[in-house]
Amino acid sequence: MGKVNFAHDAIVHQALHIASHSGLEALSMGSLAEAMKMSKSGVFSHFGSQLNLQLAVLKKYHCEFDKQVFQPSMFVRPGLSRLRSLFSYSVQAVVFGKFAGCFYISCAAEYDNGPGPIRNELVNGVLRWRRAMELCVWQAIDLDQLQADTDPEQLVFDIYALILALQHDTCLLEKTNSITRAKEAFERILEQHCPEKVCTSVP
Template sequence: MSVTPLPIARKRAASTRSLQKGQQTRAAILDAALGQASHMGLEGLSIGALADLTHMSKSGVFAHFGSREELQIAVIREYHARFEEEVFFPAVREARGLPRLRALFERWLRRVSVEVDSGCIYISGAVEFDDRPGPVRDALASMVRAWQGALERAIRLSIAEGHLRADTDPLQMLFEVHGLILALHHDARFLRLPGAVDRARSAFDRIVAHYVVGADQSAPPPPERKPRQAAR
């Protein structure tokens, strides 16, 4: 049996420790950058401010990403990964169809209600980069499309499972549900209107009631639920 010479083993161990330290440092920078972007937008990201927050040199921060653009893209990907962990993955454990669709919306709603005091990078990024073509816009649009695709699949599964009417237009329902979140973000974060979260939840119930199997299309929509708490 051959034995790895000790000097080589030491070099490999040192290399592994260096890699792990580098990954930890990069993760710390990303965490700080995500917090900064949530409050100031992707365009508000500053290498100098991140250097101060992480107690590093500007060149040290720059070395982990290579450019401000790469940093912005990395922040978008990190935000999406955390969004999936908090919203998507727990929801897809629910039963196929309407239970899963409801879970996706409810978890999305809760996340947005928490982001009232910071900001949603999906929404703020769309405002910043809607008319600015380039890699950052492409990365942001790709993440948003991925999330919308997950919602659309949940709607189609709800139709396939017989929970929603066969003539339901998935893209129309997706448009309506996504619009609720945009309205919630506007009313809760910009206007600071109380009860916005509960209004969004009630509006989702109305949308589902319109498309659910057995719904009487001539009947009036369900009554609005009494707000339980004011949005912060």
């Protein structure tokens, strides 16, 4: 059973690598079998269908995103510090991640208009990401690090828009100053909602 699980994990990891560069729709049993030096039937036996393969890839990315973004941020104290951490690790995932940018963002163009289980899985991942940031905003309000009238949903919308622009500028336009621009814009957004001197005093 251990060898079977190891083989399955290796196949899914390779599938995620292919999909992150070529798109989830471009992923096929044939291309994956070729990359793994396996028979197509051997790959098929692990998943049973193209849909199951694609869902396995998205679930694998959930785990990778946890490791890259969520888990390290949990060691940072709640509030603005954790929000900054989530943003910083999100930036790292987009620019320096091992899967050619944020897979959630790149998949959105493929599935934003098509209902189905893949879109549902993708939506769950993105909402979990945004809700984590929204929780940090609520915590910051409770800690008087952000003004009481701050709208957490709007603030996270603004922050997420920065992350989308960062991926666009980094991956498509290949701009070299995107990280600096994103971080400066992030701080400007926070300053609009911070009580005087709080934003600069919270690392």
